[in-house]
Amino acid sequence: MPEVVHYRVSMLRPHTHLFEVRATFPPGPDTLEAVLPVWTPGSYMVREFSRHLQDVRATNPDGEALAVRRTDKRTWRVDARGRAVTLSYRVYAHELSVRTSHLDGGHGYFNGANLFLYTEATRGLAHHVTVEAPAGWKAFTALDSRDGAFVADSYDALVDSPFEVGPHTPLTFVAAGVPHEVVVWGDAVQDPARLCADLQRICETQARLFGGLPMKRYLFLLYLTDKGRGGLEHQASTALLFPRVGLHNPRGWEDFLTLVAHEYFHLWNIKRVKPRAFVPMDYAQENYTSLLWAFEGVTSYYDNRMVLRAGLMSASRYLIRLGETLSALQATPGRKTQTLAESSFLCWVKHYRPDEHSPNSAISYYLKGEVVAVLLDLELRRATDDARGLDDLMRLLWERHGDGSGVPEEGVEAAASELAGKDLSAFFDRAVRSTEELDFSVFAHVGLEVRSRPRESASDRGGTPPPRARGEGRPRGWLGITPKGGATFASVLEGSPAQEAGVYVDDELVALDGWRVDTAALLSRCEDKAPGDTVRLTVFRRDKLVEVPVVLGQKPADAVWLARVDKPTDAQKAALQAWLGTAWDELG
Structure with a gap:
């Protein structure tokens, strides 16, 4: 019988936020070195997942305790004496992001790189996972299930297949002949039929580009939260974090669909075609x-x-x-x-x-x-x-x-x-x-x-022509800070008047020219002034009251939009239609 690495993940006490894991490695070298990744594929930062792993114990097939010695931040060494070894440990999981793990009374979500110790010697073996969950909970993952276990053909495949466990009823659709599931946590989707229909169209559009889909089934894990946005791609699934209120307006829905399209496109561009x-x-x-x-x-x-x-x-x-x-x-x-x-x-x-x-x-x-x-x-x-x-x-x-x-x-x-x-x-x-x-x-x-123009306000994202004429079109004053909140500065831009004058990040704004303002009012009032005017910023800097005079510059024209040329040639019209799929005269 082929050698297999077995894991059992238990979450019977979800309010502790602790996954309980048992990892059994087949007989091998006299010394077993079990390690945990320091990063997860698709999120390119060393995150030191081992900081959440605790209570490591080791036993042999007879149940006898074995000595475990931690040799560095990610490695546990066991005197295995050539026999199989079972490691039991717990992993704290209370960070809800697509790259980490989260367990509470409502669900359990985990990425393999956070949870599964492995050895380089067994990395290429099949890895099987069984899940113990509260009554009524079901496990969802892109991995195949066999004899009560989820099966990955290698550790790399396991790490690339996150799990969602909870009392969910998945949505389903078929795209390009491949079954797709959508598991939603955090709130109910108001229009599940529209969700599935739009996702199906995006998936089939991408399948046409590449001549078909590269997997036999696909899983969307959708986490609707109060804030945050992000996604992480996997071999046959993706985890998506999106603000629930964003699904209730046209722009938010459009933004959600682009997030879906981004992670799905990674099926080809990074998951299979990779550096x-x-x-x-x-x-x-x-x-x-x-x-x-x-x-x-x-x-x-x-x-x-x-x-x-x-x-x-x-x-x-x-x-x-x-x-x-x-x-x-x-x-x-x-x-x-x-x-x-x-x-x-x-x-x-x-x-x-x-x-x-x-x-x-x-x-x-x-x-x-x-x-x-x-x-x-x-x-x-x-x-x-x-x-x-x-x-x-x-x-x-x-x-x-x-x-x-x-x-x-x-x-x-x-x-x-x-x-x-x-x-x-x-x-x-x-x-x-x-x-x-x-x-x-x-x-x-x-x-x-x-073409470019100055921004009309802090919320102006560009993309469009000037929305209105501003009087005689006079230049507007510019300070060059990015607000953090109501009264502090998140950044001071390179070469800006604020930087030249000595305004610092984390200065706490008190007043402008002797009048109390917040950062929004500060930016607006500076824009109402002319380049070359001097303003007096009063700030608390490490609890000391400081006044900083700033000579305003001219607000940069960094809001960009794409305009059609006045006299397009037939070749330009044809090229635009070939690029966008829309005729020149139909472009609003």
Whole structure:
């Protein structure tokens, strides 16, 4: 009989927030070294999951206790003497996020990297999991079930298959011939039929792009909460965290669908077509690659496009959302400091650990990667007279690397140049390997041009022309701070008047020119003044009252939108229709 690693996960006392785990390893070396990952695939930060693991005990097949010695932060060593070993331990789980684990009286959710000790010697064996849960609870996972256990063909497959356990009744639908389940926790979905219908359209749209689905069934785990938004992709499932109120309005629903489309697109782009640096994954430390922009940024480009192609977003809304992305990029000074390749490579210490200086020192590989993906798509279309585009690049990478062998660091660029029929190194030098401003002139290929204006308010996300005329259009004053809340500053932007004057992060605002204001009123009143005017900020700095005079600058034009050119050619109209699937005259 083949050797198997067995786990039993018990949650019979959910109010303790403690999963009780038993892991049984087959006979092997005299010394067993059981380890826990320090990170989970898809979330590129060392999170030290072992800090929540406690009460480790070891026994042999006769039930005799064995000595357990912890040798470092993630390793437990047992004198196994060549026999099977059972480790019993508990894991504290009270963080509700897609990358961690959570147990309470309503449900249990766990990621394998948080819960399952493993050994490198048995990593390639089959791993079986049985679940003990309160009465009425049922376990949901993408893994197959056999003889009362969930079966993974390796530890890597187990880590990539989260579990949700609770008194749930799943929603179901079939897309591209593959059964899909949706398990919802946190609130009831008001319109489950619409939810399933829209998800089905998105899944089938993506299946058409790649010629079918790469799994035999799929599981959506949806967590509706009071706040927070995020997703984590897996081999045949995804966990989604979304604010419940967001499902009750059109913009929130649109945003939810793009989140779904993003994680589902990862079925191909990262779960199967992945950086070669991830083959195999090293769970003990960081796995470095400069290609994350091509997997997360490109996927961010496609999340909107898949909703558009599914008929769930208009082309006009798509261009507005793209303009919002461009605006977010232009409002981030860090784009002038960090390259896209560096952003990908250093995500382990930068992207997932943002601080008050991050806007000035870093750029998100999701954000800039999405914009570069747009430009690359249009560059490929321009170079081939719209015969090829980014879809073709995705399919080519899928054909060559969909077996999980991994894309080399130069692989995306080489494949793009091959499709373009010319060397695209100059494009990648500028877009990926430098901090030069991106070249938006390629938008002219589809009859669009990038325009910009100052933001109308702190809530102005760009994407649209000026909503109204502002008097004589005079320049507005600019301070250059990002508010944290009612009275404090989250960041002071690089090169801003506030930075030059000596305003600090965490200064507690008291007054402007002697009058009490909060940060919202501060920004508004500064905008009502002219560049060159001096304002007096009174703040508490570490409990000391300080007055800081600031000479206002001119508010930057960092709200971006995409406008149609005044006199488009027939070629531009045709190119736009080929790109968006909407005729020029139908674009609002």
